[in-house]
Amino acid sequence: MAKKREEREMNTNLDGIIEAMPVFAKELIAGGVAGGVAKTVVAPLERIKILFQTRRAEYQSIGLFGSIKKIAKTEGPLGFYRGNGASVARIVPYAALHYMTYEQYRRWIILTFPDVGRGPGLDLVAGSFAGGTAVLFTYPLDLVRTKLAYQVVGSPKLNVQGVVNTGQIYKGILDCFSKTYREAGLRGLYRGVAPSLYGIFPYAGLKFYFYEEMKRHVPQEHKKSIMVKLVCGSVAGLLGSTKCSSNSPEMKGTMEVLVMIAQKQGWRQLFSGLSINYLKVVPSVAIGFTVYDVMKSYLRVPSRDEAVTKLVTNKRNTHPSSLHS
Numbered sequence: 001m002a003k004k005r006e007e008r009e010m011n012t013n014l015d016g017i018i019e020a021m022p023v024f025a026k027e028l029i030a031g032g033v034a035g036g037v038a039k040t041v042v043a044p045l046e047r048i049k050i051l052f053q054t055r056r057a058e059y060q061s062i063g064l065f066g067s068i069k070k071i072a073k074t075e076g077p078l079g080f081y082r083g084n085g086a087s088v089a090r091i092v093p094y095a096a097l098h099y100m101t102y103e104q105y106r107r108w109i110i111l112t113f114p115d116v117g118r119g120p121g122l123d124l125v126a127g128s129f130a131g132g133t134a135v136l137f138t139y140p141l142d143l144v145r146t147k148l149a150y151q152v153v154g155s156p157k158l159n160v161q162g163v164v165n166t167g168q169i170y171k172g173i174l175d176c177f178s179k180t181y182r183e184a185g186l187r188g189l190y191r192g193v194a195p196s197l198y199g200i201f202p203y204a205g206l207k208f209y210f211y212e213e214m215k216r217h218v219p220q221e222h223k224k225s226i227m228v229k230l231v232c233g234s235v236a237g238l239l240g241s242t243k244c245s246s247n248s249p250e251m252k253g254t255m256e257v258l259v260m261i262a263q264k265q266g267w268r269q270l271f272s273g274l275s276i277n278y279l280k281v282v283p284s285v286a287i288g289f290t291v292y293d294v295m296k297s298y299l300r301v302p303s304r305d306e307a308v309t310k311l312v313t314n315k316r317n318t319h320p321s322s323l324h325s
Contacts, residue, residue, distance in 0.1 A: 018299055027100040030295035035095020036088050038288035044080035045280040046087065047071070050146060083148035086173045090141030094134045099292055102130035102208060106304065120216075124209040131204025135196055140189035142196070144176045203240055211236035211289050224297075229290040237285030 018026075039046070048067050062070060071079045105126040109116060116122060135142075148170055170176035180188050214232035215223065222228050 021299070023301060024100055024104065026296070026299040026301045027103050028096040030292050030299060030301065031099030032092040032096035033295050034099065034288045034290075034292035035091040037291050038095075038284045039088055039091040040084065041287055042280045042284045043084040043087065044068075047080055047082060047084075049280055050083075050150060083145050083150075086141065086145035086148050086176070089173060090138055090145050093141070094138040095288065097137055098130050098134040098204065101133045102126050103304070105129050120209045120213045123212045124205040126205075127208030128201045128205030130208075131200040132197055134204075135193070135200050139193045139196060140177070143189060143191065144173055144180070147176055147180070148173070206240040207236055207285060210239045211285075226290055226294065229293055230286045233286030233289035234282050236289065237282040240285070241281050 048064065048071070051067065051071075075082065103126075106122060109122060109126060110118065170179065177189075184191065211232055214235055215229075218228055218232070
């Protein structure tokens with residue numbers, strides 16, 4: 001009995017904390033958890049992708065499965081997660097800011113421009129600006145993550161012929177931060193930020209655009225299904241990445257994009273040979289959106305319409321004279 005009473009009291013206290021939290025704080029937590037879970041799941045593919053991009057002659061020649069074998073043989077299982085600590089340290093604040101600012105930009109646009117429709121175009125604009133905001137605040141962490149993942153260090157327990165056990169340049173996240181800052185200052189921590197911004201604006205917007213567009217076509221009785229959310233997120237990740245690689249500037253509906261890509265570049269282009277980027281991005285986006293929606297439900301974040309209605313009501317109560325004018 002005493003144990004059950006303690007559990008009830010703990011649940012009551014937790015409920016009180018959740019209810020007292022502002023909406024933006026709940027969205028920050030939900031976004032951070034979503035980003036951390038998604039990044040950890042795809043960490044091995046992220047490591048291989050970075051090695052493909054930075055050590056092309058060494059890894060691209062042996063392909064995806066050859067790279068998996070080589071990392072396992074030379075670095076052991078933990079080699080697949082090299083740099084993941086920095087990656088998660090970067091993605092948690094990035095995803096938290098991305099999701100939260102997306103919701104905030106969306107609400108701000110509705111309140112400031114009440115005549116603007118609440119269709120997928122709104123999600124595109126809000127998602128794009130949210131992506132840019134998140135990049136500006138977290139880019140140094142992304143740079144550090146890339147530097148750490150770039151290091152290929154042979155395990156001291158392994159004695160593989162032909163593998164050079166090079167010394168580590170950076171011993172960890174803080175060491176990489178301090179050395180980079182000492183070498184080039186703040187500009188060194190933001191080196192290469194411009195291309196990242198160019199890429200994130202369309203991708204971040206399209207990701208939200210396609211996800212919300214897909215959910216609009218889901219029957220009401222299936223909207224809470226985790227499997228349905230995963231499917232919607234997978235399609236959003238696939239179409240968002242494919243659309244960003246296309247030079248066509250026009251924005252179309254979900255099915256129209258599929259048909260347009262198939263007509264102009266063939267159906268195979270939708271999968272691009274199941275490239276490493278698709279293999280990483282599709283599950284990452286799917287898991288991220290799904291965990292975010294589940295966390296919002298757990299934290300009792302009000303629906304977007306309810307949140308906007310509450311803000312409009314508060315605005316009217318605070319500035320009644322401006323509304324009459």
